[in-house]
Amino acid sequence: MNAALRPAAVLLALGLVLEARADDVGKRPLPDYKGRGDAPTTAGDVLIWVPRIALAPVYLVSEYVVRRPMKWAVINTEKTRWPFRLLDFLFDRPIGLVPTVLIDFGLRPTFGLYFFWNGLVVPEDDLRVTASGGPDVVTSTLADRLTLDGGVWRVTLRGHASSRSDNVFYGLGPEIASAATAAAGTPRSRIASPAVPSRCPPGSPPAATAGPSAGRAWSSTAVPRRPPPARR
Numbered sequence: 001m002n003a004a005l006r007p008a009a010v011l012l013a014l015g016l017v018l019e020a021r022a023d024d025v026g027k028r029p030l031p032d033y034k035g036r037g038d039a040p041t042t043a044g045d046v047l048i049w050v051p052r053i054a055l056a057p058v059y060l061v062s063e064y065v066v067r068r069p070m071k072w073a074v075i076n077t078e079k080t081r082w083p084f085r086l087l088d089f090l091f092d093r094p095i096g097l098v099p100t101v102l103i104d105f106g107l108r109p110t111f112g113l114y115f116f117w118n119g120l121v122v123p124e125d126d127l128r129v130t131a132s133g134g135p136d137v138v139t140s141t142l143a144d145r146l147t148l149d150g151g152v153w154r155v156t157l158r159g160h161a162s163s164r165s166d167n168v169f170y171g172l173g174p175e176i177a178s179a180a181t182a183a184a185g186t187p188r189s190r191i192a193s194p195a196v197p198s199r200c201p202p203g204s205p206p207a208a209t210a211g212p213s214a215g216r217a218w219s220s221t222a223v224p225r226r227p228p229p230a231r232r
Contacts, residue, residue: 094118100132108166110134124148137164 077083090098098114112132120127124147131140139162146155 100130102132106166106168108134108137108164110137110139112139120144122146137166138162139164 090096095117096115098116100112100114101109102111103109110132111134112130115127115129117127119125126145126147128143128145129141133139139160141158141160143156143158147153148155
């Protein structure tokens with residue numbers, strides 16, 4: 001062994017021996033500096049366990065079902081930024097297909113697909129197609145939008161068809177009251193609506209279209225309605 005390394009080796013061996021001997025010696029007990037001894041067990045110390053045991057399920061649910069999963073979700077969302085990556089994957093492209101879900105009060109849930117194609121024929125031409133269905137519900141929409149004059153005007157050709165039995169029928173005429181719609185029945189309707197050119201609001205992106213609609217609605221079930229309230 002090199003003469004220069006011998007002192008270091010001796011010191012290392014001596015340190016290991018002293019550490020091993022120190023582990024063999026047990027720690028001395030903590031002295032009672034106050035001289036009072038251990039605190040006696042009181043009735044409050046015993047009774048406090050009653051609400052602790054009774055509320056233990058609430059604590060376990062709030063801690064391991066709510067707080068910790070939420071903490072994990074928030075931390076991982078900030079680290080991985082998966083919501084932004086998902087949006088970029090779905091919409092940051094000229095052509096895409098997105099699943100859709102619609103759950104609304106008073107209506108049957110529907111599940112479908114949303115297809116978009118930006119720049120179908122020219123860069124200003126956008127195609128939108130939606131199709132959804134559910135229990136006794138089928139709807140579809142096709143729209144071809146052409147933006148003109150740098151986004152000031154938009155010409156839209158739109159067609160919509162639906163067949164569903166959960167629409168609310170409010171009746172006919174100006175004497176229908178909202179209270180009389182509860183027993184109005186469930187009409188089934190099929191509607192087709194073309195659109196006309198519309199001018200977009202200044203300073204906003206061209207996102208709104210307007211146009212006349214033509215359709216037909218009829219009731220598929222005969223449910224008696226309450227008569228509207230009499231005029232005073």
